Amino acid sequence: MRRSIATVGAVVLGLATLLPGVAQAAPKPSDPGLSPADQVSLAAGIPVAPKAALGARPAGPNPYLSMLPDAAKADYSGWANYAKKQAAGKLAARLKAQGAPSAAAKAASAVVVDENEPDGTFGSNDNPASAQLIKNFGTGKKQDAAIRILGSLDPESATPQSRAATPEDDGSIPLAGETGIGSSRAAIVTSAQVGDGPHGSAGTGTNDFDFYKLAATAGQTITVDTDTPTGDLDTLVALYTPDGTIVAANDDADGFDSLLKYDVPTSGTYYAVVAAYSGLPADPFDPASGDGGASEGPYTVTITAASSDVDFFAVNLKAGDVLGASSKGAAAYLTVYDTDPREAHGSDQDLTFIYPMDSKLPGGGRAVTDYVATKAGWHYIGVSQGKGSYDITVEGYRPPLEGDKPTQTLFLDFDGERVNTGVFGGTGNVTLSPFSAFLAKWGIPSVQEDALIDTVVATVTENLKQDLIESGLNSRFKLKILNSKDHADPWGQKNVSRIIIGGTIDESGVPTIGIAQSIDPGNFETEETALVLQDVLSEPAGSAPSLNTYLTADSDRIAFVGQAVGNVTAHEAGHFFGNWHTDNADETPNLMDAGGINFDVLFGVGPDGVGGTADDPDVDFVHDRFSPAEGFAGTEDTLGRIVFGVTS
Numbered sequence: 001m002r003r004s005i006a007t008v009g010a011v012v013l014g015l016a017t018l019l020p021g022v023a024q025a026a027p028k029p030s031d032p033g034l035s036p037a038d039q040v041s042l043a044a045g046i047p048v049a050p051k052a053a054l055g056a057r058p059a060g061p062n063p064y065l066s067m068l069p070d071a072a073k074a075d076y077s078g079w080a081n082y083a084k085k086q087a088a089g090k091l092a093a094r095l096k097a098q099g100a101p102s103a104a105a106k107a108a109s110a111v112v113v114d115e116n117e118p119d120g121t122f123g124s125n126d127n128p129a130s131a132q133l134i135k136n137f138g139t140g141k142k143q144d145a146a147i148r149i150l151g152s153l154d155p156e157s158a159t160p161q162s163r164a165a166t167p168e169d170d171g172s173i174p175l176a177g178e179t180g181i182g183s184s185r186a187a188i189v190t191s192a193q194v195g196d197g198p199h200g201s202a203g204t205g206t207n208d209f210d211f212y213k214l215a216a217t218a219g220q221t222i223t224v225d226t227d228t229p230t231g232d233l234d235t236l237v238a239l240y241t242p243d244g245t246i247v248a249a250n251d252d253a254d255g256f257d258s259l260l261k262y263d264v265p266t267s268g269t270y271y272a273v274v275a276a277y278s279g280l281p282a283d284p285f286d287p288a289s290g291d292g293g294a295s296e297g298p299y300t301v302t303i304t305a306a307s308s309d310v311d312f313f314a315v316n317l318k319a320g321d322v323l324g325a326s327s328k329g330a331a332a333y334l335t336v337y338d339t340d341p342r343e344a345h346g347s348d349q350d351l352t353f354i355y356p357m358d359s360k361l362p363g364g365g366r367a368v369t370d371y372v373a374t375k376a377g378w379h380y381i382g383v384s385q386g387k388g389s390y391d392i393t394v395e396g397y398r399p400p401l402e403g404d405k406p407t408q409t410l411f412l413d414f415d416g417e418r419v420n421t422g423v424f425g426g427t428g429n430v431t432l433s434p435f436s437a438f439l440a441k442w443g444i445p446s447v448q449e450d451a452l453i454d455t456v457v458a459t460v461t462e463n464l465k466q467d468l469i470e471s472g473l474n475s476r477f478k479l480k481i482l483n484s485k486d487h488a489d490p491w492g493q494k495n496v497s498r499i500i501i502g503g504t505i506d507e508s509g510v511p512t513i514g515i516a517q518s519i520d521p522g523n524f525e526t527e528e529t530a531l532v533l534q535d536v537l538s539e540p541a542g543s544a545p546s547l548n549t550y551l552t553a554d555s556d557r558i559a560f561v562g563q564a565v566g567n568v569t570a571h572e573a574g575h576f577f578g579n580w581h582t583d584n585a586d587e588t589p590n591l592m593d594a595g596g597i598n599f600d601v602l603f604g605v606g607p608d609g610v611g612g613t614a615d616d617p618d619v620d621f622v623h624d625r626f627s628p629a630e631g632f633a634g635t636e637d638t639l640g641r642i643v644f645g646v647t648s
Contacts (some may be wrong), residue, residue, distance in 0.1 A: 035291040036282035037207075043585070044249035045628035046236055048278040052078035054255055055085040060511060061425050064354055064630060065575060067514040067568060067595035069536045069545040074596075076629050077252045077277070086353040088364040097357050103364060107393060111136065111144040115151030115311060122154050122309035128341040128380040131312035139321050139396045149313055149392040151383065153330050155221065156307035158186035165192035171199055171209040171287030173240060173271050179303060182215025182269075187304035194233055194276050195296025199288050207279040207290030214305055217267040221308035221385070224250075224260040224272045224301065231297030234277040242269050244284045251277055261332070261348075261385045263308065274301050310384040312337075315394070317373040320474065320644035322397045322522035326350070326365030330386035334367040335634065337380040345369045345626075346633035348385065356518040356525035356576075358400075362393045370521040372578060374473055374640035399647045400524050401495070402476070408526055408646045410573060411490055411498040412460060412483040414453055419500060423517055424531065426510040432503025432531075441538035442547060442561050453485045455562025456501065456569065463570035463591060467620055468643045478648035495526040497576060499569050504535035513537060513545060513595060514568050516575035523577050523645030530572035532565065545599045550611035560612030564603035567591055567619055571602070574621065578641040580632060582624035589617065590624040592638045 038048050050073075052058040058078035061068070068074055091103055101109070116132050117124045125132045136144045166177025179188045192210055195201060200208040216222050226235040234256040238249040247270075253259035260272075273284070279294025281287070317323065327334045335346035352363030361370055373379060383390060401408055416434035421427060436449050444452060465479050482490060490496045505511050508531060516530040541548040547564050551557060574592050584593035589601045606615030621639035626632035 037280055037289065037291040040246070040282055041278065041280045042629065044238055044246045044280070045631065046238075046249050046251050046280065047074060047076040047629060049073050049075045051075055051234070051277070052082070055081055057082050061515055062354070064351065064519065064581065065516050066512040067571060069513050069543075069595065080349060080631065081252055083349065083351050083353050087350040087368075090353040090355070091362070091364040094355070094357050094359060098360070100360070103362070106146065107148060110146040110148045110393065113147050113149045113313070115149065117151070117311065119152050120154050122307070125312050126310045128312055128314070128337050131314040131380050133314045135316070137315045137394065137396065139318060139398050145396045147394050149381070149383075149394060150389070151311055152389050153309045153311065153384065153386045155309045155387055156186075158304050158306040160187040160189040160302050160304065161185050163188040163190045165190055166210065166212070168197040169199070169287055170211050171197055172281070173211060173242070173244060173284045175287060176211035176213040176271050179212050179214045181303060181305050182217070186306050187302065189300065189302045191298065191300045192274070193296070193298045194235070194274065197287070199290065200296060204288055205292045206288050207276065207281070207292055207294045208296065209279075209281055209287065209290070210274045211284075212272045212274075212301075212303055213269065214272065214303060215269050216264045216305035218264055219307060220264045220305050222260070222262045222264060222270060222272070223304040224258070224274075226258045226274060227300045228257055228297060232295050233297030233299055234295050235299055236275055236277050236280070238273050238275070238280060240271040240273065240284055242271070263384070264305070272303055274299060308384060310382060313381045314378045315381060317376065317379050317396070319373055319376045320399055320402070320647065321373045322361070322399060322645075323371045323373065323379070323394070324361030324368070324521075325381055325392055325394045326362040326368045327383065327390055327392050328365050329390040330388035331383045331390035331392065332366060333383070333385035334369045334392070335382040336369050336371040337382065338373075339375050339377040339379060341380055343634035344637070345371050347631070349631050354519045356520050356528065358525040359520060359522070360395070360397055360524055361521065362395050365393070372521055372641045372644050374637055374644070397522060399522055399644050401526065401645070401647050404495070406495055407478045407480050407648055408523070409480040409482060409490060409493075409496045410464065411487075411496055412457060412481065412569065413489065413491070413498055413500045414502060415484045416502050417500045419529065419531075421508045421510055421531070423529070424508070424510045424515045426508045430507055430509070432500060432507050435502045435534065437502070438534040438538040442551065442557055444557050444561065448558060450485060451558050452562050453483065455558055456566045457481065457483050459563050459566025460569050460573070463566065463620065464573055464642070468639060468646070471639055471643060473640060474643045474647055476647045477643050479646045497526065497528045497573075499530045499532060499572055501532045501534070501565065501569060503531065503533050505533060506535070508533060514572045516572045519575050519578065519580060521578040521641060521645070525576070528576040530576060532569050532572060537565065537568070544597065545595070547603065547611065550600060550603065550605050550609065552610050554610055555612035557612055560603075560616065563616070564611065567602055567604060574638060574642060578645050579638045580636060581627040581630055582636055582638060583627050586625060588622060588624045589619045590638060591619055591621050592624070592636070594627045594629065
């Protein structure tokens with residue numbers, strides 16, 4: 001019997017290394033409860049929180065939609081499994097609500113495009129430069145806006161050779177068992193056990209790791225596939241370079257078993273590790289560097305390094321085209337490359353249950369991708385990671401607001417509001433306290449409330465309006481931003497979305513700083529709600545997400561609090577205008593950076609560590625890589641995904 005119990009650990013979204021330290025006047029907040037081993041897991045995109053039962057809705061707010069103050073309970077693996085279970089049903093419900101044909105009926109009416117590459121071969125359309133042109137696809141009047149691409153992935157065949165388990169200790173890169181892959185064979189299969197080494201529960205208790213050494217050449221795909229038909233082991237797998245850098249990791253590809261696929265960019269030696277969930281080593285050169293408590297048990301692992309088959313198809317998009325694609329069959333990975341060409345959104349999952357009910361984009365597949373074109377020209381749909389036939393649904397749409405009236409309006413509500421937080425996983429219809437209730441906690445007198453609200457509004461306006469106009473990407477971009485201080489409440493009118501800025505976790509029943517109602521590439525649903533709660537932001541100094549941590553006697557409190565709250569507000573609007581989270585630990589500050597760590601970067605705290613001083617930077621919507629915790633690959637144009645969805 002398998003069970004869904006994992007080691008309790010702390011989690012922070014997409015954690016890698018902290019920013020370089022500088023002399024600071026304010027105390028530098030820390031991220032409590034994170035062991036070095038936890039940090040390594042999180043940097044690899046592997047959460048360490050307790051898991052929900054397979055397919056069940058995890059506890060707490062949806063982390064893809066939330067800015068979590070402390071993501072210790074963010075069960076990304078559980079949410080990914082829940083998404084798989086929900087996707088097909090949500091797609092059917094969306095289509096029914098829209099009065100649209102069923103997914104099967106849409107597929108039957110779509111124009112079929114057959115792959116030109118002969119079955120059983122590979123290499124003729126394996127990159128954007130050699131992509132098969134699909135000239136009839138597009139959103140124009142005489143073009144086909146819905147197609148099905150039928151093809152086959154035919155990678156090099158590799159028959160695994162049975163190999164005995166490596167004698168313990170094989171718990172580090174220097175102690176890794178030699179597989180012979182890359183020299184005498186292409187694939188191996190081994191049955192072994194996590195927990196039988198000197199650092200398992202019967203030994204030091206710091207966790208047992210099984211490392212495997214292999215070689216691969218550029219262009220091959222390394223596959224590490226675990227199977228645990230008996231016992232309690234919940235595996236995860238990771239792949240290292242010789243210097244100890246993790247280049248790929250996976251948890252829960254099939255139930256609680258793991259499947260890693262890595263397209264090799266550089267020939268050389270690699271090290272695969274089989275470990276237990278919440279049980280990666282802090283140092284891959286030290287077999288005793290785990291933090292203990294992970295599950296144990298038998299497993300079988302198949303490791304392969306063989307030439308892969310990747311198929312690319314070129315489609316000519318107009319600026320503003322909203323593209324969605326969903327795969328069935330063998331293809332486990334689906335991606336879109338922009339005109340550069342650069343990977344813009346690669347996916348091996350289906351998270352379309354997050355789309356709003358009005359979204360027309362496809363879903364319900366093995367892998368789903370979405371994209372908003374910011375330039376006209378050839379774009380490239382890539383299919384990979386599998387063997388056999390595939391069926392790809394590709395659909396294109398123009399932004400729904402194009403030619404529509406009235407203009408998209410964003411209403412910032414500071415007055416406190418009666419709202420149904422059940423849509424966010426909260427307690428239902430509740431009254432949230434007004435923004436004014438929190439001013440004193442930042443040391444701001446009530447007479448300065450109007451000035452503070454003006455600063456929040458100015459920050460949101462700069463982030464969501466001025467920067468997008470100045471980008472020049474869309475001359476028809478148009479967004480009206482209203483607020484409860486200066487305008488009547490327009491909520492309930494056509495094309496009005498709102499963000500409620502106020503309230504607490506206790507009032508809402510949603511343990512987060514901010515949360516949006518959906519992620520909506522293309523902005524199909526123009527009437528949504530988001531929350532920006534104020535209790536965590538205004539708690540006493542010391543915690544990373546508290547604004548008080550960055551306030552000193554030198555701070556311009558109005559400027560800093562207004563900027564920080566405005567940035568969080570723009571972040572939540574970014575979700576329901578189409579953006580996913582970006583990496584909060586890389587070198588690029590981005591308004592869509594996930595929560596959990598490095599709040600000072602999102603808030604706009606400068607190098608002196610003090611908010612509201614002259615060195616505070618302006619944080620914007622920019623190009624940035626996706627959050628490692630959320631399973632996408634590529635570079636997200638967070639400004640471009642908004643600027644065409646909010647159009648006229």
